[in-house]
Amino acid sequence: xxxxxxxxxxxxxxxxxxxxxxxxxxxxxxxxxxxxxxxxxxxxxxxxxxxxxxxxxxxxxxxxxxxxxxxxxxxxxxxxxxxxxxxxxxxxxxxxxxxxxxxxxxxxxxxxxxxxxxxxxxxxxxxx
Amino acid sequence: xxxxxxxxxxxxxxxxxxxxxxxxxxxxxxxxxxxxxxxxxxxxxxxxxxxxxxxxxxxxxxxxxxxxxxxxxxxxxxxxxxxxxxxxxxxxxxxxxxxxxxxxxxxxxxxxxxxxxxxxxxxxxxxxxxxxxxxxxxxxxxxxxxxxxxxxxxxxxxxxxxxxxxxxxxxxxxxxxxxxxxxxxxxxxxxxxxxxxxxxxxxxxxxxxxxxxxxxxxxxxxxxxxxxxxxxxxxxxxxxxxxxxxxxxxxxxxxxxxxxxxxxxxxxxxxxxxxxxxx
Numbered sequence: 001x002x003x004x005x006x007x008x009x010x011x012x013x014x015x016x017x018x019x020x021x022x023x024x025x026x027x028x029x030x031x032x033x034x035x036x037x038x039x040x041x042x043x044x045x046x047x048x049x050x051x052x053x054x055x056x057x058x059x060x061x062x063x064x065x066x067x068x069x070x071x072x073x074x075x076x077x078x079x080x081x082x083x084x085x086x087x088x089x090x091x092x093x094x095x096x097x098x099x100x101x102x103x104x105x106x107x108x109x110x111x112x113x114x115x116x117x118x119x120x121x122x123x124x125x126x127x128x
Numbered sequence: 129x130x131x132x133x134x135x136x137x138x139x140x141x142x143x144x145x146x147x148x149x150x151x152x153x154x155x156x157x158x159x160x161x162x163x164x165x166x167x168x169x170x171x172x173x174x175x176x177x178x179x180x181x182x183x184x185x186x187x188x189x190x191x192x193x194x195x196x197x198x199x200x201x202x203x204x205x206x207x208x209x210x211x212x213x214x215x216x217x218x219x220x221x222x223x224x225x226x227x228x229x230x231x232x233x234x235x236x237x238x239x240x241x242x243x244x245x246x247x248x249x250x251x252x253x254x255x256x257x258x259x260x261x262x263x264x265x266x267x268x269x270x271x272x273x274x275x276x277x278x279x280x281x282x283x284x285x286x287x288x289x290x291x292x293x294x295x296x297x298x299x300x301x302x303x304x305x306x307x308x309x310x311x312x313x314x315x316x317x318x319x320x321x322x323x324x325x326x327x328x329x330x331x332x333x334x335x336x337x338x339x340x341x342x343x344x345x346x347x348x349x350x351x352x353x354x355x356x357x358x359x360x361x362x363x364x365x366x367x368x369x370x371x372x373x374x375x376x377x378x379x380x381x382x383x384x385x386x387x388x389x390x391x392x393x394x395x396x397x398x399x400x401x402x403x404x405x406x407x
Contacts (some may be wrong), residue, residue: 046132052170059351081354126344
């Protein structure tokens with residue numbers, strides 16, 4: 001049997017560990033914020049009748065990044081939920097950034113460029 | 129039905145979707161949109177918005193467990209994310225110009241394709257003794273993965289073909305609010321000849337980034353309704369985490385068949401309601 005061609009450096013378990021930890025933390029943090037906002041939302045609107053049949057689009061304070069942050073800090077229940085969802089969207093973005101740093105640390109120029117390209121595409125989508 | 133009962137039922141259904149989605153590698157997203165539109169009567173744009181954020185949770189929740197198990201190939205994931213993010217931006221931009229009924233029909237057809245892929249027996253390719261592919265070797269894509277007999281090496285083939293199919297997976301993800309796990313796994317295990325478990329784990333790992341690329345656009349357009357996205361996201365996340373933990377103890381092949389059956393029914397309903405103009 002030929003020796004396995006281990007293309008990944010020995011530092012790779014560290015990369016996997018860091019990325020795994022980041023994903024878990026980001027998602028749990030986002031879920032906690034959504035849960036808190038959700039409980040407050042249900043406490044206030046739980047008895048109302050939900051209506052998602054007709055599409056109206058969300059108001060500006062629940063769709064722009066600045067609006068969401070403002071309404072979350074004003075303790076608007078739906079704003080808090082949206083903030084949690086923004087944190088959730090930010091988790092994979094931060095994951096790409098961290099992976100880019102680890103590749104830079106390993107002097108792996110190709111994958112630093114790969115990470116930067118993906119990061120640019122993600123930020124372009126979020127900011128427009 | 130009031131909002132409290134509505135949220136509880138949506139959360140329970142989302143839990144099942146996340147659980148089966150992470151076990152089968154298909155992602156819970158493929159059933160969230162039909163569930164919300166057909167069963168709960170939500171507008172398809174709200175459904176897609178809620179589905180999209182829940183997909184990030186499915187992917188990241190399950191991926192965290194998979195990454196620890198050592199199946200995920202992070203280099204392959206990162207490289208192919210270039211293709212899926214570009215595709216996702218294209219797909220999310222198309223939502224504004226394609227009518228809801230047409231989206232429903234495309235959705236149904238993609239669901240049928242997912243079900244077909246899920247039920248088909250996929251041959252595993254032993255690539256350990258093949259000569260390395262020059263492009264894959266230059267990009268350092270070859271690696272090993274854990275099995276009961278220890279670490280087994282694999283070689284990655286046909287990178288450009290996999291890249292092209294990944295772009296399509298990205299377009300479908302952005303247009304339909306799904307993770308496109310079926311197409312992603314297909315690109316890796318059948319085009320690039322990677323082991324199924326590595327393909328499934330790497331697909332889960334990539335889905336979050338792909339979905340994040342379109343989620344930004346959806347959020348800014350007001351397609352993400354907090355009251356609907358909240359129970360969906362929490363339910364799917366909890367289901368995905370439980371599913372990832374039980375991966376080794378579950379009859380995955382039988383579950384794939386069961387899930388495929390559910391998908392076929394939902395697909396036919398989506399196509400019917402789309403053509404009838406009822407969505």
